[in-house]
Amino acid sequence: MRSNYRRHFLYAGILVVVFTLVIQWILDLSLPLPDIQGSAQSAAIDNLIGQHVWLIAGAGALVLVIMGYSIVAFRARPGEEDEEGDYFHGHSGLEIAWTVIPLIVVTIYGVIGVQVLAQVTAPQDNEMTVEVEGLQWSWRFAYPEHGEFQTVEMVVPVNQPLLLSMSAVDVLHSFWVVEWRVKQDLVPGITTELRVTPTEEGEFQLRCAELCGLRHAYMLADVRVVSEDEFDAWIEEQLE
Amino acid sequence: MLMQLGLTRGLIYQAAGTVLGMVVTMVWRLLAGMDLWDQEVVFVVGGLVGGFAFMWGVGAIDDWLEWCRGKATPLVHGPPRDKPAWTRYFSTDYNHKVIGIQYSVTSLLMLMIGGSFALIFRAELAQADLQFLGMGMYNKLIGLHGWAVIAAILLGVGGMANYLVPLMIGAEDMAFPRLNAFAFWINIPGGLLLLASAFLGGFDAGWTAYPPLSTQGAVGYQFLFLAIYFVGLSSILGSLNLLVTILTMRPKGMDLFRIPIFCWAVLATSLIQLTATQAIGTAFLMGLSERALGMGFFDPEGGGNPILFQHIFWFYSHPAVYVFVLPGLGIISELLPVFSRKPLFGYRWIALSSLAIALVGFLVWGHHMFTSGYSPYLRVPFMVATLLVAVPTGVKFFSWVATMWGGRLRFPTPMLFTLGAISVFLLGGLTGPILATVASDLYLHDTYFVVGHFHATLFGGFVFPFCAAIYFWFPKITGRMYNEALGKLHFYIMTPAFWLMSIGQMTVGTMGMRRRIVDYDPTLGGGLVEARHLETTIAAFLIGLSILIMIYNLVTSAEIGVRAPANPWRSRSPEWQIPSPVPEHSYAAPLQVVGEPYDYGLEEEYVVMDESQAGHAQAH
Ligand code: HEM
Ligand SMILES: [Cu+2]
Ligand SMILES: [Cu+2]
Numbered sequence: 126m127r128s129n130y131r132r133h134f135l136y137a138g139i140l141v142v143v144f145t146l147v148i149q150w151i152l153d154l155s156l157p158l159p160d161i162q163g164s165a166q167s168a169a170i171d172n173l174i175g176q177h178v179w180l181i182a183g184a185g186a187l188v189l190v191i192m193g194y195s196i197v198a199f200r201a202r203p204g205e206e207d208e209e210g211d212y213f214h215g216h217s218g219l220e221i222a223w224t225v226i227p228l229i230v231v232t233i234y235g236v237i238g239v240q241v242l243a244q245v246t247a248p249q250d251n252e253m254t255v256e257v258e259g260l261q262w263s264w265r266f267a268y269p270e271h272g273e274f275q276t277v278e279m280v281v282p283v284n285q286p287l288l289l290s291m292s293a294v295d296v297l298h299s300f301w302v303v304e305w306r307v308k309q310d311l312v313p314g315i316t317t318e319l320r321v322t323p324t325e326e327g328e329f330q331l332r333c334a335e336l337c338g339l340r341h342a343y344m345l346a347d348v349r350v351v352s353e354d355e356f357d358a359w360i361e362e363q364l365e
Numbered sequence: 366m367l368m369q370l371g372l373t374r375g376l377i378y379q380a381a382g383t384v385l386g387m388v389v390t391m392v393w394r395l396l397a398g399m400d401l402w403d404q405e406v407v408f409v410v411g412g413l414v415g416g417f418a419f420m421w422g423v424g425a426i427d428d429w430l431e432w433c434r435g436k437a438t439p440l441v442h443g444p445p446r447d448k449p450a451w452t453r454y455f456s457t458d459y460n461h462k463v464i465g466i467q468y469s470v471t472s473l474l475m476l477m478i479g480g481s482f483a484l485i486f487r488a489e490l491a492q493a494d495l496q497f498l499g500m501g502m503y504n505k506l507i508g509l510h511g512w513a514v515i516a517a518i519l520l521g522v523g524g525m526a527n528y529l530v531p532l533m534i535g536a537e538d539m540a541f542p543r544l545n546a547f548a549f550w551i552n553i554p555g556g557l558l559l560l561a562s563a564f565l566g567g568f569d570a571g572w573t574a575y576p577p578l579s580t581q582g583a584v585g586y587q588f589l590f591l592a593i594y595f596v597g598l599s600s601i602l603g604s605l606n607l608l609v610t611i612l613t614m615r616p617k618g619m620d621l622f623r624i625p626i627f628c629w630a631v632l633a634t635s636l637i638q639l640t641a642t643q644a645i646g647t648a649f650l651m652g653l654s655e656r657a658l659g660m661g662f663f664d665p666e667g668g669g670n671p672i673l674f675q676h677i678f679w680f681y682s683h684p685a686v687y688v689f690v691l692p693g694l695g696i697i698s699e700l701l702p703v704f705s706r707k708p709l710f711g712y713r714w715i716a717l718s719s720l721a722i723a724l725v726g727f728l729v730w731g732h733h734m735f736t737s738g739y740s741p742y743l744r745v746p747f748m749v750a751t752l753l754v755a756v757p758t759g760v761k762f763f764s765w766v767a768t769m770w771g772g773r774l775r776f777p778t779p780m781l782f783t784l785g786a787i788s789v790f791l792l793g794g795l796t797g798p799i800l801a802t803v804a805s806d807l808y809l810h811d812t813y814f815v816v817g818h819f820h821a822t823l824f825g826g827f828v829f830p831f832c833a834a835i836y837f838w839f840p841k842i843t844g845r846m847y848n849e850a851l852g853k854l855h856f857y858i859m860t861p862a863f864w865l866m867s868i869g870q871m872t873v874g875t876m877g878m879r880r881r882i883v884d885y886d887p888t889l890g891g892g893l894v895e896a897r898h899l900e901t902t903i904a905a906f907l908i909g910l911s912i913l914i915m916i917y918n919l920v921t922s923a924e925i926g927v928r929a930p931a932n933p934w935r936s937r938s939p940e941w942q943i944p945s946p947v948p949e950h951s952y953a954a955p956l957q958v959v960g961e962p963y964d965y966g967l968e969e970e971y972v973v974m975d976e977s978q979a980g981h982a983q984a985h
Contacts, residue, residue, distance in 0.1 A: 130771070155868050156875040157890055170804050174875075177799035188762050188791055192784065195769035200776070201706075210707030210772030212966035220714045223763040224756060231752040231798065238748055238802030245804050246741070296578040297671060299736060299811060303877035303889075306808045310736050312672060313577055314665025317738040330886070334811040334879050336571050338578055339500050342882035 133198060140190045148189075149182035163304030163329060163350070165286075165322035166245040170306045173241045180234065245307060246320055249286035255279070257291040259298035259311040262340035264331060274363045278347040282356035283326050289319040299335035302348055308334050323350040369448055371456030372553070375423030379554055382418025387411035404584045405657040408565065412591045416554035424457040425550040428543050440542060443949050457550065459542035462947060464549050465528025466842065469835070472520035475556060476828075477912065479513030482506050484909055486883075491902040493887035493895050503883035504569040505585075511572025512559055512589065516596055518689045518823070520552060521831050523603050525692055526631045528838070530607060532940035532947065533625040535616045535956030535972065540609040548602040555595030562588035571881055573682075576663035576674050580655050587656065590649040597642045600688075604635035604642075611635075616972075618958030622713055625938055625962050630695025633719035637684045637691075637726065644681035648674055675737055679730035686819070687726045690790070690826025691719055694761060696834045697783050701765055702963040703936045704780035705772030709963040711764040718757035725754050735806050744803045751801035758794050762787070778852030779934075782833035785860045790825025792867060793818060811881075814874025821867045832859075832915065839919065840933055844946040845926030851918040855911045862907035869901035937962060937971040954978050 156178065162168050201208060256267040257279075266279045281287060291300060293311035300319060301308035309319035333344035351359065367373050390410040391401050420426055428438045442460055444450040453463055454470075486506045489498040498506070527545065531538055539545045562568060566583020579586055611628050651662040652674070661667025663674045702709045709715065731739070731747030765787055774780070796818040800806050809815060832855070839847045874880075876890030876897075887895050932941040939956055940947065954974040962971050 133770075155872050157872070157893075158875055159877055159889075160891070166804075170808050173802060173805045174799060174808070177802070177805060180798065181795040184759075185791060185795055188766055189788065191766040192769060192787060195705075195766065195772065196774060196776075196784070199705075199769065199772050199774050201773040205773055206775075208706070208773045209966040210705055212708065212964075213710075213771070214708030214961075214963065215711045215714075216767075219767070220711050220760070220764075224714075224760055227756045227759040228753075231755050234798060234802060235749050235752050238752075238804065239745055241802070241804040242744065242748075245807070296581070297575055301811075301879070308736055308807055308810060310738050312738045314670065315672075315738060332879060336504070336575075336578070336881040338569065339504065341504070342500065342879075342884045 133194070137190055137194045140194065141186050144186035144190050145183045148186050149179060152178045152182060159303050161304045161325055161327070162306075163302070163323060163325040163327070164306060165324050167304070167306045167324075169241050169244050173237065176237065177234075180230070248288075248320065249322070252286045252288040252320070253281075254288045254290055255281065257289050257300060257311070258294060259291070259300070259333065259337075259344075260294035261296065261338050262333070262344040264333075264344070264346035266346075268360070268363075271360050272364050276363065278349065279331060280349045280351060280356065280359050281323055282353045283323055283350050285353075285356075286320065286322045289321065291317050291319065296337050297335045298333045298337050298344065300331065301334040302329050302331050304329050310335055326350050326352065369456075370452055371423040371425075373455075375419040375550070375553065378422025379415045379419035379557070383411040383415030385411075385418075386414030389414075405587060408584055409587050409591065409653060409657050412558055412588055416551075416558065416591065416595055419554040420547065420550060423550050423553070425543075425547045427457070442538075457546050459538070459546055460949065461527050461531050461539045461542065461545060462842075462951075464545055465524050465526075467524075467549055468520050468527055468552075469524030471552065471556070472517050472524055472831075473916070475513055475517035475520060477916075478560070479510050479517055480909055480912065482510035482513060484905060486510070487902045487905045489883065490885075491899050493885055493898075495884055498883065500883050501569065504571075504881070505563065505567035507881055508568050508571045508574070508589075509559075509563060512593070514823075515572065515685075515689075516552070516556055516559060516592075518827050519596060519600060521827065522634065522688065522692045523549065523599070525627075525696065525831070525834055526603075526607055526634075528842075529940070530610060530628055530631055531614070532951060533628055533938060534611065534614060534619060535939050535952055536610060536614040537950055537952070539606050540614060541606050544602055545606050548599045548606065551595050551599045551602075555592045555599070557592075558588045558595065559592035562586070562592065573678060574649075574652065575678075576652060576655070576669075576671050577665070579652055580664045587653060590653040593649050594646055597646050600638040600642045604638035607631055607635045608639065616956040616958060619956075619972075622716065623958060623962060626698040626709060626712060626715060627692070627695040629716040630691045630698070630719050633723040634688050634691045636720075637688050637723050641681045641684040641688075641727070644677050645685070648677040648681070651677070672734070672737055672739055675734050676730070676739075679733045680727075683730040683733065684723070684726045686822065687722055689823055691722065693786065693826045693830030694790070695719070696830040697765060697786050698761070698768075699938075700779055700783045700833055700837060701768045702965055703934050703938075704776070704783070705769050705774050706965045707768060707772035708961070708965055709764070710767035710770075711760075712961075712963065714760050715764050718760040721757040722754060725750060725757070729754060732801055732806070735803050736810050748801055748803050752798055755794070755798055762791065762794075777836075777934075778847070778849060778856060779833045779837035781853065781856045782829050782836065785856060785863075786825050786829035786833060788825070789821055789829055789860075789863060789867070792864075793820075793822030793825050796821065796871065809874065811879055812874040813870045813878045813880050816880050817867050817870030817874055820870065824863055824867070832856075835915070835919070837934070838940075839922070840929030841940060841945045841947060843923045843926070844929055845922055846929045846933065847922040847926060848918050851914055855915045855918065858911035858914070859908055862904040862911065866901050866904035866908065869897045869904065872897050873901075937965065939972045942972065942974070 258265040266276045291311045293313045298311040305321050329348040331346040331348050387407045390407045395401050431438045444453050489496050562585035565585040567585040568589045570578040611632050654660045655662050661669045663669040663671050698715050728750040731743050732751045873894050876894050878885050931944050955978050956972045957975045958972050960969045960971045
């Protein structure tokens with residue numbers, strides 16, 4: 126046996142830590158989320174994604190470093206062309222460890238996943254219903270609690286929990302405002318629901334996220350999140 | 366000469382059969398007092414009859430027809446007597462090595478066709494706005510790209526399994542050679558129907574073909590449904606054959622935990638193919654009959670439910686993704702010990718992890734439907750089941766790096782592709798859990814992030830290992846070495862290009878770009894989205910270029926490569942203990958297992974030939 130494995134393990138271990146940080150940094154740059162966290166759901170989802178990035182970095186570093194380290198340290202050097210490697214073919218303790226530890230890790234992520242899901246889908250007391258209708262290739266909105274009218278832009282008051290009650294006229298569509306993070310399909314024949322609370326005023330874009338035919342790429346609608354006063358004024362305008 | 370090829374005859378029969386089927390349908394409609402022309406019904410019957418006419422013309426059912434007449438037919442092995450030897454590759458042939466090569470070459474062809482479709486729309490995406498592709502054309506190309514490369518992957522899987530499994534277990538051939546030929550040839554009418562759908566208006570709902578869009582679209586959908594029916598039939602029959610071969614045809618002493626590890630991967634893959642493929646057949650048959658016969662399965666207009674389709678579709682299509690990658694992962698496990706000169710670490714764990722992935726893979730289809738509008742209570746169980754898949758997948762990675770640890774690594778082209786495969790599949794696997802925890806998927810679903818995820822899994826799990834396998838067994842197949850410098854050039858172009866492409870896709874995805882759109886908002890990601898797209902397009906073209914280099918290498922080396930020794934890699938696997946190219950009947954004598962498959966570093970052999978029974982194999 127050529128190898129002083131204890132020394133190799135030490136070096137590789139240090140490199141795993143270093144590379145976890147490096148990969149995490151690279152991923153942070155490579156996976157940029159939109160700057161605006163436009164809804165009460167956004168932060169929780171961004172955090173969850175951030176936690177996953179650590180998992181990717183850590184597990185990725187572990188495998189890549191041991192692989193890269195082996196490539197360098199255990200390569201056949203000139204003159205070793207006919208040599209064989211060290212003879213060992215398994216270790217039950219290790220195998221059990223790398224079954225059980227990932228099991229624990231995914232369980233933790235499962236628990237976090239359930240919590241965040243509960244958080245982003247939780248019903249609120251004072252929800253306002255907006256009826257969303259998708260059709261090839263446009264959107265319509267109705268505000269049943271404020272009167273009988275339909276609009277082609279979506280205007281909602283800031284910090285008001287919304288219950289979107291959605292239906293599709295022809296084929297599948299999907300409701301997605303990037304800044305709000307969450308999305309939900311619209312299905313002909315049934316009503317689907319999405320809960321979201323816009324927290325940033327401004328003008329955003331609703332984009333259809335489910336392939337729905339020719340003009341799918343351009344199935345857009347303007348979304349305006351406004352103050353409560355502005356919203357009331359807008360409702361008045363619509364009712365005229 | 367051309368008419369002597371089964372393939373030519375098959376193609377003529379298919380064309381004639383299609384026309385005949387269409388005419389008969391129209392006459393029958395006329396007699397029944399209906400309108401002469403109903404494109405849905407007429408094209409379906411035409412496509413179906415044409416497909417089976419191909420099988421008749423190519424000669425894949427000749428023996429069975431004889432049997433129906435009560436005549437026994439001998440199983441003829443060997444090149445045709447009255448024709449040049451190369452013609453056997455274009456005709457029905459029962460030798461598994463020929464069939465394996467037929468599969469693999471067809472796979473490469475389909476991969477290049479499907480890849481070209483992608484290059485067309487990648488060029489369009491290099492800049493925001495509409496360039497040269499129309500919206501309709503774009504929507505049709507993405508679906509065609511998807512199914513063409515999926516067909517290519519299934520063919521590649523079939524190619525590796527058919528060529529290698531009988532050789533690895535020392536069997537003379539597959540359990541059912543005629544069924545094997547049938548299962549290969551049925552892919553040809555299938556592939557032709559798939560490509561022909563483009564001329565009938567194509568299919569514009571992506572490879573997933575979700576209704577109601579797919580029940581309303583052009584008649585091209587019917588050819589898609591039929592094509593996948595044929596290709597699926599190939600999967601079912603091929604996997605049955607492989608299962609029986611592996612389970613019943615092993616030589617003395619080769620118990621299941623002593624077979625080469627690739628055979629375990631094929632075992633797990635075949636279990637999935639044999640039991641899941643029916644689901645996509647059902648989904649597409651229902652779509653076909655909804656369109657042709659007005660049955661209201663999916664479109665609510667007719668009383669159907671669109672979500673039902675998604676369940677049936679993914680009940681196949683999730684397990685199918687493991688069909689695409691498990692054989693490739695088997696190739697990785699197969700090659701690492703050879704080039705590390707060290708036993709495979711944790712053979713049993715790797716073998717059983719394939720089975721575990723296959724079984725758990727049946728319980729996770731709902732992770733494609735988190736936003737579909739199914740009952741919200743389904744989300745958590747599907748999340749948990751999906752996260753569990755990461756565990757056996759992790760076992761594979763850890764066992765691979767432990768195999769390399771302490772070895773004496775060398776890096777010819779096949780090893781490079783094996784290492785590339787591990788690194789790329791790692792990227793794909795690790796971007797899975799983030800899609801499994803529902804809340805994060807509510808953001809990432811139907812974005813380019815998912816596109817990045819599955820391209821990494823499929824390149825890492827299929828394309829890289831397939832290349833590794835091609836380079837590795839090339840000397841066994843042709844008796845000549847490939848060009849090492851060109852092989853390395855291929856690797857050093859494709860790997861960085863792939864990483865650039867895959868990360869680029871993920872980047873635009875997290876920036877908020879939806880998938881399946883012909884045009885995107887250039888202000889996404891603070892205006893950086895367009896630059897990432899340009900890089901991704903350049904990378905995609907580099908990948909295409911590198912594949913062309915490989916094809917050039919293979920074609921020229923088969924002619925002028927240096928003669929390969931019987932065992933250039935000093936592998937312990939049985940197929941390397943016999944001459945290259947492999948003789949018609951592979952082994953001159955039955956194999957006897959005397960050691961372990963991956964005991965590199967020990968003197969004793971894995972298998973020896975039982976010379977006392979030499980000649981026994983040919984006696985059949
Ligand atoms: C660690 C293991 C994996 C996990 C946890 C995982 C998880 C997921 C999830 C949750 C999705 C749905 C994403 C969405 O549409 O929003 C997905 C999509 C996909 N995955 Fe994976 N995945 C894993 C490994 C793989 C592997 C090994 C393959 C390929 C062999 C694969 C192929 C795909 C494909 C093809 C899709 C996209 C289908 C489509 O929407 O067109 N995944 N994966
Ligand atoms: Cu759409
Ligand atoms: Cu899946």
